[in-house]
Amino acid sequence: MEPDKNTTGPNKTGIRLDGRITANPVVSCRIEGDNGALLFNADTDNTLLINPTGIIVWNFINQPRTVEEIVEYITRSCSNSPDHATVRKDIETFVTDLAPDFISEV
Amino acid sequence: MQEHPLYADLTVPPKGVAQAPISVDLALTGRCNLSCKYCFYADSMTTRTDLPAGRWLDFFTELGGLGVQRVCLSGGEIFVRPDIFTLIDGVIESRMRYSILSNGTLITEKVISSFSEGKRRLRMDSIQVSIDGSCAEIHDLSRPHKSFDRAVRGLRLLVEAKFPVTVRVTLNHHNINDLEKIAGLLIDDIGLSGFSTNEAEAMGTARCSGQNIMLSEEERRQAMKALSELNKQYGGRIGATAGPLARAKMVKEIEEKISRGETGIPGRGTLCSCGGVFAKMAVLHDGTMVPCNMLPTLTMGVIGMHSLKEAWLKSPAINAVRRRREIPLSALPECAGCRYTGFCSGGCPASVLAKSGRLIGTDSLSCFRAYAGEVEPHDTL
C-alpha cells in the first residue's frame, strides 16, 4: 500500500516516513514490568516511555525497516489489531515520537 | 494477615522495585595514591583485589543490556588504573553515561586531553574532586601525603577545560575552623558554582583515627551553625545530603513544623531514610555486588558468576535493606516513647551497621530526640 501523501516528507522532527528507519544504536531499552519500557539515549540523556506494542516495534527496528513493513509486522503479530489505516496512523505517530533521539534514517 | 518485614521472604523484592537498577556505583580499583584518615573504603581496599578490565567490560555489556543508564566510577582512586580509559570507553560502548569520584591528584594535562577523545566528554555527567582545606596545612592533615597542591591543580585544570566538575568537602576535626576560607577558595577563587559537604563517619580508617579525625558533638554543632551561615552568604550554593549542613536543615525543618503544631512529615515514621536501594546498587573492586559500597559486607553475588538481574531482584541482602522501610520506628527499643517518630526516618543504614553492627536500628546523628538533649546518643561509636 502506498503511504499517505501528506505524511511522506520530513515532518517536524525531521524524519521522513517514506524511508527506512532503524533504532539508534546509542539507545538502550529498559523493560519496566508490564507497563512497557524506557528508552534511553545515552548521548542526549533523553528518555521515552513506550508501551508493550512499542516494545514489539522497537525490537523489530533493530534493523532498517519502512513504516509499511512495521505496520504489516504489527498487524501480523497482534491478533486484535485494528484496521490497516489505524495501525498505520499509530505507527506514524510512534515513529514521529521516536525521532530524532531514538531512531535514525538509513 | 500482613507479612512481618522481619520474617519476610527476602528472596522476593518488595513492591516498587524496578526490573533493573537505574544506576550502579562501581569501585573500579582498591588501590589509591593517598591514605586518607577517614577513608570509608579502607577495609575493603586491604582485603580485596582488582578485577582485570575484561571482567568489567563483560559486566558493562550486561548492564547496557538491562537498560542501566548510569554508572559512578570510584575506587580507591580510579586514575591509578592505567587502563581507565579502556574502561570508560567500555561504559560508553554499552550505552551508558558516567560520573567520576576522584581525589584529583592524578588529573594532569594529559588526562584532560585524553577525555577529548570519542564520546568521553559527551557522556560524562560529572567529575567530583575532594578538597578538605583551603591550604595544604589543613587539607593534608586528613588527606596525606602532600596532596593539596596536586588536588587543586587537578581541580583548576578541570575548571579551565570546562568539565562538569563538582567538589566534596568532608567535614572533620581539622577543617571546621577553615570553612569560610574553603568556600572562598572554591567559589570566589576557583570559580565553582558551589560545592557539597558531608562528614567523616565512623567507618574504615576514621574508626581507627577516632576523635583525631571525626567531629565531636560540640564541633558538629559548630559546623552546623557555620555552614548554615556560609550557605546563606553564598545564596544556597553549599549542598549536603549528609553531615552537619544536612543535619542543620533537618533540625530546622522539624523545629519549624513543631512550632506550627504539626506532628510529622508525610512518608516518615519508619526506617525509610535510604531510598537508594530501590534504584541503584554497587559493585566492589573485586566484583562483589552489594546494595551500597558503604555496606560491603552485605554480599549479593559476584559479577560474571551471578546474574545482576537475579541479584537485584532476589538477593536477601538488598531486600533486607529495602524492607527496613516497613519497620515503624515506634517498634524499636531506642525509640520507645519518642514524640518525634512522625518526623524521623532513622538515618543511613550503612552508618547504623557501622556503628552498632545491626541493620535494624537508628543512627544517633539523625536522632532529633538526642539532638534536643532529651536522651543520650545510643550508638556505640
Ligand code: SF4
Ligand atoms: S578516601 Fe579516597 S583518596 Fe582517600 S584513601 Fe580512600 S580512596 Fe584514596
Ligand code: SF4
Ligand atoms: S528522633 Fe531518635 S528516638 Fe525519635 S524516632 Fe528518631 S531516632 Fe528514634
